[in-house]
Amino acid sequence: MSLQMISVILGSLTIASALMVVLSKHPIRSVIYLVITFFFISAMYILMNAQFLAIVNMIVYAGAIMVLFLFVLMLLNLNKEMEPETSRLGLISALIAGGTLFLVMITALRDTFQYGKGYTALKTPESGLVENLGNLLFSKYLVPFEISSILFIAAMVGAVLLAKREKQVID
Amino acid sequence: MDTAMLIEKSALVLLLFLISLGVAAYQTYFERKLAAWIQDRVGPDRAGPFGILQPIADGTKMFLKEDFIPAKADKWLFIIGPGISMFTALITSAVVPWGTNLNLFGRDISLQVADFNIGILFVFGVVSIGVYGIMIGGWASNNKYSLYGAIRASSQMISYELAMGISAITIVMLSGSLSLNDIVKSQHGMNWNIFYQPVAFFIFFITSLAELNRAPFDLPECESELIGGYHTEYSSMKLGLYLFSEYTSMFVSSAIMAILFFGGYNFPGMDAFSGNTLAILSIAAFALKIFLFIFVIMWIRWTIPRFRFDQLMHLGWKVLIPVAIVNMLITGLVVAWNQGWM
Numbered sequence: 327m328s329l330q331m332i333s334v335i336l337g338s339l340t341i342a343s344a345l346m347v348v349l350s351k352h353p354i355r356s357v358i359y360l361v362i363t364f365f366f367i368s369a370m371y372i373l374m375n376a377q378f379l380a381i382v383n384m385i386v387y388a389g390a391i392m393v394l395f396l397f398v399l400m401l402l403n404l405n406k407e408m409e410p411e412t413s414r415l416g417l418i419s420a421l422i423a424g425g426t427l428f429l430v431m432i433t434a435l436r437d438t439f440q441y442g443k444g445y446t447a448l449k450t451p452e453s454g455l456v457e458n459l460g461n462l463l464f465s466k467y468l469v470p471f472e473i474s475s476i477l478f479i480a481a482m483v484g485a486v487l488l489a490k491r492e493k494q495v496i497d
Numbered sequence: 498m499d500t501a502m503l504i505e506k507s508a509l510v511l512l513l514f515l516i517s518l519g520v521a522a523y524q525t526y527f528e529r530k531l532a533a534w535i536q537d538r539v540g541p542d543r544a545g546p547f548g549i550l551q552p553i554a555d556g557t558k559m560f561l562k563e564d565f566i567p568a569k570a571d572k573w574l575f576i577i578g579p580g581i582s583m584f585t586a587l588i589t590s591a592v593v594p595w596g597t598n599l600n601l602f603g604r605d606i607s608l609q610v611a612d613f614n615i616g617i618l619f620v621f622g623v624v625s626i627g628v629y630g631i632m633i634g635g636w637a638s639n640n641k642y643s644l645y646g647a648i649r650a651s652s653q654m655i656s657y658e659l660a661m662g663i664s665a666i667t668i669v670m671l672s673g674s675l676s677l678n679d680i681v682k683s684q685h686g687m688n689w690n691i692f693y694q695p696v697a698f699f700i701f702f703i704t705s706l707a708e709l710n711r712a713p714f715d716l717p718e719c720e721s722e723l724i725g726g727y728h729t730e731y732s733s734m735k736l737g738l739y740l741f742s743e744y745t746s747m748f749v750s751s752a753i754m755a756i757l758f759f760g761g762y763n764f765p766g767m768d769a770f771s772g773n774t775l776a777i778l779s780i781a782a783f784a785l786k787i788f789l790f791i792f793v794i795m796w797i798r799w800t801i802p803r804f805r806f807d808q809l810m811h812l813g814w815k816v817l818i819p820v821a822i823v824n825m826l827i828t829g830l831v832v833a834w835n836q837g838w839m
Contacts, residue, residue, distance in 0.1 A: 354636065358574070361629070381618040389625025390655065393632070397651050400636050400644060456615055456675060 333373055340366040357395050364388040378456040505606050513590050513610065521744035522552040528795050535799045559737035567730050571637040578634025579731065579738035585627040586745035592616040593752050594678050596762045596780035600773055608780070609678060616677035617669060620753055621662055624708055628654045630742065631710075631717060635727035646726030650717035653707055653809060657714075660817035661704035664697040667828040668757050681761035686768065689760040696824045698758040700817050705750050707813070710743065712798035716806055751790035752783070759786050 343366060346359040364387045371380035463471050526541065526548070533540025541548035566575055594609040613619055628651050635647025668690055669675055672683040684690055691698050707714040718726030725731075728739045755761055762779035770778055804812070833839050 354571075354574075358633070361626075377613060377615050378618070381615055381622045384622040385618065385625050389622060389628075390658075393625075393628055393651055393655060396629075396632055396636075397648065400632070400648060 329373065333370070336366055336369055336373065340370070353399050354396065357392060357399060360395075361388050361392045364392070375455070378459055501604065505604070506610060509606075509608070509610055510591070513595075514587065517587055517590055517745050517748060518741075520748045521741050522556065524744040524747065524791060525555065525740075526552045527791070528798075531792070531795050532799050535796075556737070559734050562733040564733040564735065565730075567639060569639045570730065571639065574633050574637035575730075576735070578630055578637060579735045579742070580630075581633065582627070582630030582742040583738045583745070585623050585630060586742040586749065589620055589623045589746075589749045589753070592619050592677055593749070593756065594681050594761060595783060597776045599776040608776070612678050613676065615675045617665060617675050617680070617757075620677075621658070621665070624654075624661070625658060627708070627746070630739075631727045634731070634739070635717075638727075638730035640730050642723045642725070643727050643729045646717045646719075646723050646729070649719075649723075649806065650710060650727060653710075653714065653716060653813075656810060656813040657704040657707040657817070660700055660813060660821045661708065663818065663821040663825050664700040664704070665757060667694050667697045667825055670825075670828050670832050677756055677761075681756055681763065684760040684763050686763060687760070687765040689758065689763070691758045694758065694824075694828070696820065697828075698754075700821050700824070701757065702754065703812075703817065705754060706794065706797070707809075709746055709750060709794075711747065711794055713801040713804050714809060715798075715803060716809060719803060747791060747794060748787065751787045751794070754790055755783060755786035761786075 340363060343359050343363045347356045347363060350356050350359060364383060368380040368383045368388070371377070371383060529551070530540045530548075532538075541551040544550040544554045566572060591610040592613055594607075594612075596608045599606045599608060631650040632647045635643040635650070638644075668680060671690060671693060672680045674680060674683070680690075706712075710717050716726075717723075718728065720726070723729070728736055731739060762783040764779065764782035767775060767779065830839075
């Protein structure tokens, strides 16, 4: 089976499971479909020989963030009666926000057509390996990399501050 | 990839599968005998000489029991849960280098199914998705004790993964590679990482116990509070798979600990041998190390009482993670000094 075929099959599976995230009625099932979607995306990375990115996607998104999602959803007892009423204003703003995101994605898609349809092999197949990625991150992209890590620390400190109760007394 | 390679890899996968299951089965026997020994009892001795057929009897019993699915359970997720647990327990063995190359039929056969250049990250990836089996199974049971077990398992595993990862980074720093094969090769002979990183080993060992849900961190299945924890509603071979996956992961994580800190298949005086003799001796050395780790893990179970949940969180976040970070910083400084970067 050619890589072209595999990429088409993987792509359609990814889209199908992503659709199931939106379409499934139960939030827990949505999260599980999202996890499956991340796995398919990881498979796409492996197809492009970006093993490091694939595994990190699995550890961070499928392994940590989605576990937290599932964790929170299991604690919330979600059922029909507790579903909050959505106002018309909220609906319209959601539509606009979603539509804008869709537009951005379409524009991003436009560039891919210049490289020909479907799967094309990377010019340098080793570019996704961890050694090359590390070299790039710590030379050419050092400043953006460090700034994004500062951003992460800021977000973490903020989260801790929000979660911290005022003047907790433990005896 | 040629056909011969495909055949040898498939044979290796099948062999590993059978060995993992066999070892897991006999771990249950070993654990019961060990518990009996520690508590001054006889232990299982009815099935066969010294009760050696006990695991087979247990397995048959598991298969023949009624398979019960609760009426209000989420049927598909209830079925998938044990499967995910078993899958994640088994798949880690794919990146483990079991010995030096074996020469069979004129071919050099590597005793590692997949030599990724990111083997150690693969292990962490599998560990991080391992929690889904317990979470999904516990939630789908639609039982509050199961849910408590699932929630405890997930919070415990997320908390301990951090310290585990940070302590393993020091090994990556020392060997300069993420590949398990390179990490083992860098510990040739008696040049084991434990002599350089005792603190990292200690943290890694404790967090492994927590990731395995083994005593003293077996809160997800704490029988005095939660009946059976996440597998309260399970019966028959589904329960069997959960119990089995715990023993399989114990086997594999013992292997990982041996690789990272105790030289994997390396043993002192290995330069005196070569070829197939070396391969067989290296497999034996590796098996011995795995066996010792399994023994210590079981020994701990029958020695130390269970942690309380707040003690568990305190230990994870306020003790293990800071110690691991300090250890990582010191290692980084020493490595930078040795490389002449400072």
